[in-house]
Amino acid sequence: MRMMISSAAVAAALLAGAAPALATVDTAPARTTARLNACGYDVAGSNVNLRSGAGTRYASLGHLTRGDLIDVDRKSKGWYRVTLSERSRSGIKAGTTGWVAERYLKPSVCMQLD
Numbered sequence: 001m002r003m004m005i006s007s008a009a010v011a012a013a014l015l016a017g018a019a020p021a022l023a024t025v026d027t028a029p030a031r032t033t034a035r036l037n038a039c040g041y042d043v044a045g046s047n048v049n050l051r052s053g054a055g056t057r058y059a060s061l062g063h064l065t066r067g068d069l070i071d072v073d074r075k076s077k078g079w080y081r082v083t084l085s086e087r088s089r090s091g092i093k094a095g096t097t098g099w100v101a102e103r104y105l106k107p108s109v110c111m112q113l114d
Helices: 007-015
Strands: 041-043 048-051 060-064 070-076 079-084 097-101 105-107
Touching: 041 070, 048 079
Parallel strands: none
Antiparallel strands: 041 105, 048 060, 048 097, 070 079, 079 097
């Protein structure tokens, strides 16, 4: 599970003297040797195909849009294998695994407050 905290929310909380809530970090070992972003990835477009394999010749399982929550566990030749954390906005069931072209994902930005 990822928690997104805007920099404005962090600044407001710090000015108010409150510590913002932070998400726990998953310390499970990585399942791949590919360098993946530790903070995860976000869908960087609308109507992004979630495919059954790593390539355009594979069938589309549906469409992803900005805001859909995904987990990435593998990269292969410009494609990322993703699993939906929650039901997608277009109706793809939570837990569905498929592949998305690299150009349609952007690395998430996270920060740690001490």
